[in-house]
Amino acid sequence: xxxxxxxxxxxxxxxxxxxxxxxxxxxxxxxxxxxxxxxxxxxxxxxxxxxxxxxxxxxxxxxxxxxxxxxxxxxxxxxxxxxxxxxxxxxxxxxxxxxxxxxxxxxxxxxxxxxxxxxxxxxxxxxxxxxxxxxxxxxxxxxxxxxxxxxxxxxxxxxxxxxxxxxxxxxxxxxxxxxxxxxxxxxxxxxxxxxxxxxxxxxxxxxxxxxxxxxxxxxxxxxxxxxxxxxxxx
Amino acid sequence: xxxxxxxxxxxxxxxxxxxxxxxxxxxxxxxxxxxxxxxxxxxxxxxxxxxxxxxxxxxxxxxxxxxxxxxxxxxxxxxxxxxxxxxxxxxxxxxxxxxxxxxxxxxxxxxxxxxxxxxxxxxxxxxxxxxxxxxxxxxxxxxxxxxxxxxxxxxxxxxxxxxxxxxxxxxxxxxxxxxxxxxxxxxxxxxxxxxxxxxxxxxxxxxxxxxxxxxxxxxxxxxxxxxxxxxxxx
Numbered sequence: 001x002x003x004x005x006x007x008x009x010x011x012x013x014x015x016x017x018x019x020x021x022x023x024x025x026x027x028x029x030x031x032x033x034x035x036x037x038x039x040x041x042x043x044x045x046x047x048x049x050x051x052x053x054x055x056x057x058x059x060x061x062x063x064x065x066x067x068x069x070x071x072x073x074x075x076x077x078x079x080x081x082x083x084x085x086x087x088x089x090x091x092x093x094x095x096x097x098x099x100x101x102x103x104x105x106x107x108x109x110x111x112x113x114x115x116x117x118x119x120x121x122x123x124x125x126x127x128x129x130x131x132x133x134x135x136x137x138x139x140x141x142x143x144x145x146x147x148x149x150x151x152x153x154x155x156x157x158x159x160x161x162x163x164x165x166x167x168x169x170x171x172x173x174x175x176x177x178x179x180x181x182x183x184x185x186x187x188x189x190x191x192x193x194x195x196x197x198x199x200x201x202x203x204x205x206x207x208x209x210x211x212x213x214x215x216x217x218x219x220x221x222x223x224x225x226x227x228x229x230x231x232x233x234x
Numbered sequence: 235x236x237x238x239x240x241x242x243x244x245x246x247x248x249x250x251x252x253x254x255x256x257x258x259x260x261x262x263x264x265x266x267x268x269x270x271x272x273x274x275x276x277x278x279x280x281x282x283x284x285x286x287x288x289x290x291x292x293x294x295x296x297x298x299x300x301x302x303x304x305x306x307x308x309x310x311x312x313x314x315x316x317x318x319x320x321x322x323x324x325x326x327x328x329x330x331x332x333x334x335x336x337x338x339x340x341x342x343x344x345x346x347x348x349x350x351x352x353x354x355x356x357x358x359x360x361x362x363x364x365x366x367x368x369x370x371x372x373x374x375x376x377x378x379x380x381x382x383x384x385x386x387x388x389x390x391x392x393x394x395x396x397x398x399x400x401x402x403x404x405x406x407x408x409x410x411x412x413x414x415x416x417x418x419x420x421x422x423x424x425x426x427x428x429x430x431x432x433x434x435x436x437x438x439x440x441x442x443x444x445x446x447x448x449x450x451x452x453x454x455x456x457x458x459x460x461x462x463x464x465x466x467x468x
Binding site for chain 1: 239240242243246322378379381382383386403404405406408409413414415416417424427429430441466
């Protein structure tokens with residue numbers, strides 16, 4: 001089990017032989033978990049706003065996404081995971097584009113398997129990963145190529161839960177685990193220091209952050225199948 | 235003060251307006267500090283073995299460098315910082331090429347100023363940085379593009395010493411500080427876990443590692459001036 005701290009470094013990893021766990025804690029992969037848990041049939045991650053609008057023409061779809069944290073022009077919704085709690089996407093397909101998370105998924109397409117991870121689905125994810133014999137890459141979305149705290153923290157949380165099952169003795173995974181170990185009893189204090197928190201805070205999205213830091217509130221396993229993220233049963 | 239965890243991410247930083255501290259703890263920047271402290275006039279970092287050999291034709295030069303941890307073919311010496319303790323490079327110019335450290339310096343050439351940092355010169359480096367008003371980038375060499383533990387650890391050590399003087403509230407610097415905070419009282423236990431330690435250990439270079447983890451044994455300030463690293467007086 002290894003950790004890729006930025007999508008800009010993905011080319012250094014052997015994607016073809018690996019399961020990639022795409023991690024964009026604030027907020028894309030939390031939103032994906034929330035939408036699937038609250039009844040969406042699928043989430044289609046797309047790179048551009050234009051593609052999002054185009055794919056959103058089909059019946060039973062809704063479009064959502066952000067650029068720089070703000071609802072992208074032409075889309076129905078932004079990137080809040082809270083939107084879906086009342087069944088907004090129930091039995092529908094969510095077409096989603098975000099600054100970093102969906103781009104990361106597209107950069108990972110050569111992988112043997114792509115899953116998405118977030119605190120709301122951490123236990124389900126870890127339970128599934130335990131049964132895997134394929135190498136696992138915890139792939140952090142970061143922010144526009146930069147390494148960020150919250151995605152690294154989540155990678156550290158997963159590695160710490162699974163280090164009895166996998167070899168986590170590599171530099172980036174140990175680094176992520178050191179971060180998690182130091183802050184595991186006070187995750188909010190770390191998140192409050194992160195640059196993403198400051199960005200989202202300016203947008204007043206504290207409830208979103210609270211949801212994204214909650215454990216197991218959306219116990220699903222988002223799994224990319226033919227371009228769509230669906231809840232994998234196992 | 236910010237931290238760039240891999241040379242592959244340097245393009246995301248504003249080098250032109252910054253002081254770059256190049257960090258390759260095992261072993262390039264420790265070797266540079268050692269050579270200058272033990273009397274070398276200058277260290278010229280070069281990218282290729284060929285260039286090293288060519289520049290080493292001049293009088294009063296010695297050539298050193300490694301590829302994958304082993305003395306590169308055609309050079310006089312490897313990349314051990316211990317070589318210089320008996321005055322091997324005294325009044326000479328050391329032409330040095332290494333896997334990651336010299337490449338990092340070349341990728342940083344647009345910077346306003348380039349210094350090199352290592353535990354053997356940490357206090358001298360920090361003392362100098364305290365007086366700077368230009369933004370500082372702690373640039374980690376890593377290993378072939380990968381983020382590594384020991385360079386991140388050093389960045390964390392510098393940031394922790396200087397966080398009363400600079401704003402260190404950015405994600406990568408906080409991450410480096412978390413690593414340093416967790417292991418500061420037992421650096422060897424962290425280093426023993428690092429992949430580089432395992433690589434060098436296979437080569438039996440434990441004395442080198444011990445030197446590279448020693449504080450202030452080579453109190454100099456390597457500073458790039460017209461392509462040569464010299465000991466800057468301040």
